[in-house]
Structure formats: C-alpha cells, structure tokens
Amino acid sequence: MLHRLIGAIVIAVSFIAAWLMMDYRQFSDAPLNLPEEGVVYSLLPGTSLKGLASEFEQKKWLSSALYLRVMARLDENSAKIKAGEYRIPKGTTPRGLLALFVSGKVTHYSMTIVEGWSFRQMLAAIQKNGEMKHTLEGLSDEEIMKRLGHEGEHPEGRFLPDTYHFSRGTTDMEFLKRAYNAMQQTLHREWDGREKNLPLKTPYEALILASIIEKETGLASERPEIAGVFVRRLNKGMKLQTDPTVIYGMGESFDGNIRRRDLRQDTPYNTYVHKGLTPTPISLPGADAIKAALHPAKGKSLYFVATSDGGHKFSTTLSEHNAAVRKYQLKK
Incomplete structure (x- = not known):
C-alpha cells in the first residue's frame, strides 16, 4: 500500500514538474502584455528585481512575477539591472526585458546649444528642458562657475555649441560640464595646430576672437575671411569696429537698432572706442569659428560691410569700403 502511495506521489510530482517546466517555457517565449505603442518605463535607482517584477505583474504587463525572478536567478542577472528610462517595445519577451534592463540602453534625449547663443540664452533653454533635473535656479553666474569647479572664470563662450544626448534625470550641471569639457578639448586642439604669427597670446584670446567671428556672419564660408580681416587689423593696431561687440556691451538696453x-558709448566691449579684443567672449562660438580664428584666410582686406544677400563685401582700402557702405547700407 505504501509503495503504491509513494509511486502516486512521484507520478504527481513528476507531472507537476513537467507542467511547471512547460508553463515556464511558455512564459519565457510569450511577449509581454503591452499596448501597441509599447511603454516607457523609469527604473529608479535602488529598485530590486522583486519590486520590478511585482510592479509589472500588478500592471498586468507580466503574467508571473515569480517566473521572472526565477529567470533572473538562473541567468544570474538579478543584481545587474541598471536604473534609467527604458522604451519597451510591443513584442518584448520576459527574457528580452531582462536583457534590456541589464544592457543599460536607456532612452536618450537631445538638446542643441546653438552657435552664437549667449550664456544666458543657453541657460534659458536648459531651464525649459523637461527631461533634465534642474539644480541651477537662483544661482548667479559666479556660483554656477564655482560649482563647475572653475571659480573666477567668466562663463561667456565657455560651452561648445553642439547637439548633446542624455538620459532623463541628467542634471543641468552635468550637462554644462559636458559642454564645458567639449569646448576645452576643441579649443586646445585647434590652438595646438594654429597658424604661426597670430596676434593671439592664449587660447582664451582665440576664444574671444572666435566669438566675435561667430556673431559677425552666419555663413560658414565667410568665417576664415572675416577672421583674416580681424587678424590684420589687430596686427596693425587698428580698432576692430564690429557691431556685435557694441550690442553685447549694451546688454538689455539694446532694442534692435544701433x-x-x-x-560712441564707452563700454569695455565697444570696439569702436577701444583697440584690441573685448575683455571676454561675446557669444558661444562653434568649432568652425574657432578653427577660422586660428586659421584665418590670407589676403589684404581690412574692411567688410553686410550685403543684402546675408554675406559681406570685403574691401582693402577705406575708400573702397565707403563706396560699399553707400551701395549696400545707404542704398546710394
């Protein structure tokens, strides 16, 4: 009698084990119950696999939290999941879900720092970004630079215009550090390969000149020629006489017209009043403007005036320049 009972128990256990194995395999290969558009899920730091599995089961995305935990244990992945925001597409299986969380391939967002923006314009754009974590509100420019580890530096021009990708929750300070470091790398790389005999003593002076070039023209093809004019004027001790520096010096009082x-207003940035470069950059120059500042075009032109097509007319003599001004600015 006992033998028959033991035999029945063995058969029952074997049946249950076989059924569980088949059910587990079906679970492993069956897609999660996700909407057609998939889901975006934020895996918070410190979340355990047990908590994750229970949440997915409660949302009815997952049929068995227990099976997912068993799968992770068998694959030794339970301690390897990485926090972040993930986009989980329709059709993802439990095994694919674990692989995604272990891979750390989080959803990325992007923000572009535009060439020619001022530091304040960049900060305004950062503050409007809904994916970043904001920590800079109420801080002065000096306090921001101190937190970046560059106390005493003027912030203008220090951040490289580019498109940066980041994950949700990245702080605005982390974003600024990336843009600052990118500018330093670009500036010093170009400085090391600069033309000889430039009237620039430091990489910072190159940054200042590049920021002026950036604001003078929106045409990439003109930047080296604009740089050539400014370099020749600096070498000759001539004033740069460039409007964007005047505008920067006017600050919020600028109403769109010079x-x-x-x-004639005596501000530190007025290059019609003062010789040489401005005290600081006047914008965030892009890599092309920095390259132009350190590789100016050869030539003899000392003047330029904006034309109606968005470009400039370059002149060698003052009389040629005055004629160009009459033609393109005064329409005579």
Whole structure:
C-alpha cells in the first residue's frame, strides 16, 4: 500500500514538474502584455528585481512575477539591472526585458546649444528642458562657475555649441560640464595646430576672437575671411569696429537698432572706442569659428560691410569700403 502511495506521489510530482517546466517555457517565449505603442518605463535607482517584477505583474504587463525572478536567478542577472528610462517595445519577451534592463540602453534625449547663443540664452533653454533635473535656479553666474569647479572664470563662450544626448534625470550641471569639457578639448586642439604669427597670446584670446567671428556672419564660408580681416587689423593696431561687440556691451538696453551714439558709448566691449579684443567672449562660438580664428584666410582686406544677400563685401582700402557702405547700407 505504501509503495503504491509513494509511486502516486512521484507520478504527481513528476507531472507537476513537467507542467511547471512547460508553463515556464511558455512564459519565457510569450511577449509581454503591452499596448501597441509599447511603454516607457523609469527604473529608479535602488529598485530590486522583486519590486520590478511585482510592479509589472500588478500592471498586468507580466503574467508571473515569480517566473521572472526565477529567470533572473538562473541567468544570474538579478543584481545587474541598471536604473534609467527604458522604451519597451510591443513584442518584448520576459527574457528580452531582462536583457534590456541589464544592457543599460536607456532612452536618450537631445538638446542643441546653438552657435552664437549667449550664456544666458543657453541657460534659458536648459531651464525649459523637461527631461533634465534642474539644480541651477537662483544661482548667479559666479556660483554656477564655482560649482563647475572653475571659480573666477567668466562663463561667456565657455560651452561648445553642439547637439548633446542624455538620459532623463541628467542634471543641468552635468550637462554644462559636458559642454564645458567639449569646448576645452576643441579649443586646445585647434590652438595646438594654429597658424604661426597670430596676434593671439592664449587660447582664451582665440576664444574671444572666435566669438566675435561667430556673431559677425552666419555663413560658414565667410568665417576664415572675416577672421583674416580681424587678424590684420589687430596686427596693425587698428580698432576692430564690429557691431556685435557694441550690442553685447549694451546688454538689455539694446532694442534692435544701433545708433551713432551707441558707437560712441564707452563700454569695455565697444570696439569702436577701444583697440584690441573685448575683455571676454561675446557669444558661444562653434568649432568652425574657432578653427577660422586660428586659421584665418590670407589676403589684404581690412574692411567688410553686410550685403543684402546675408554675406559681406570685403574691401582693402577705406575708400573702397565707403563706396560699399553707400551701395549696400545707404542704398546710394
């Protein structure tokens, strides 16, 4: 009698084990119950696999939290899941879900720092970004630079215009550090390969010149020629006489028009009043503007004036320049 009972138990256990194995395999290969568009899921730091599996089961995305935990244990992945925001597409299986969380391939967002923006414009764009974690509110420019580890540096021009990709929850300070480091790498790389005999003593002076070039023209093809004019004027001890520096010096009082009295206003940035470069950059220059500043075009032109097509007319003599001004600015 006992033998028959033991035999029945063995058969029952074997049947149950076979059924569980078949059910587990079906679970492993069956897609999660996700909507057609998939889901975006934020795996918070410190979340355990047990908590993750239970949440997915409660949302009815997963048929068995226990099976997912067993799968992770068998694959030794339970301690390897990485926090972040993930996009889980329709058709993902439990095994694919674990592989995704272990891979750390989180959803990335992007933000572009535009060439020619000022530091304040860049900060305004960062503050409007909904994917970053904001920590800079209420801080002065000096406090921001101190937190970046560059106390005493003027922030203008220090951040490289480019498109940066980041995950949700990246702090604005982390974003700024990336843009700052990118600028330093670009600036010093170009400085090391610069032309000889430039009137620039330091990489920072190159950054200042590049920021002026950036604001003078939106045409990439013109940047080396604009740089050539400024370099020749600096070598000759001539004033740069460039409007964007005047505008920067006017600050919030600039209303869209430069008047004759503005050209005579004595601000540190007015290159109609002061010789040489401005005290700091006046914008965030892109890599092309930095390259142009350190590789200016050869030539003899000392003047330029904006034309109606968005470009500039370059002149060698003052009389040629005055004629160009009459033609393109005064329409005479």
